[in-house]
Amino acid sequence: MLDCVLGLVYCGDEKCVLCKKDIYDDENICKMCKDNIKICRDSFQIGNYDHEFSCYSSAYYSGAMMELIIKLKYKNSFRSGDIIASYMKDTIYNSxxxxDVLTYVPMTKKSxxxxxxxQSEYLARTLGKYVGxxxxxxxxxxKDTKDQIGLSR
Structure with missing residues (x-):
C-alpha cells in the first residue's frame, strides 16, 4: 500500500531528462546522453600576486551539458540541476x-x-548536500545587468 501511495506522489518518471527514453537507474539521464557530455579535466589559475585560485569546470558547454543548463535555467528542470550538481561533485572529488563553504551568484530582486x-543557488544547495x-x-x-542571452559577442 505504501508503494501505491508513493507512486501517486512521486510519478516514477524513469525517463531520460533529455531524450525521454526509458532509463533503469537513478541518474535521470541515459547512457547515450551521458556519453554526449564532454568532461573537462583542465584547471586554470586566476588572481594576482598575493592571491591565486585554481578554477575548474566539470564539463564543456556543448551537447548534452548545454541542454541540461538551458533546461535548468529556462525550463525549471530541477532534475537537470541534480545531474549538473552530480558532475560538479565528481569534479570536486576527482580533483x-x-x-569550507559554497556560495552562489546572486540575482537582483527583479530577476x-x-x-x-x-538556478545558481539551487546548484550550490544541491552540491552542498552531496559534499556535506x-x-x-x-x-x-x-546592478541590474542585461541577460547575456540577448547580447552580441
Missing part, C-alpha cells in the same frame, strides 16, 4: 578540491521575481 528561483558543506550567501548584486 581533491578542499574548501528573481521574473524567474522564480536562482554549508552554503552561504556572501555576495550582493547591486
Amino acid at each position: 581533491n578540491i578542499d574548501f 528573481l521575481k521574473k524567474r522564480g528561483y536562482n 558543506k554549508p552554503v552561504i550567501c556572501c555576495l550582493t548584486k547591486t
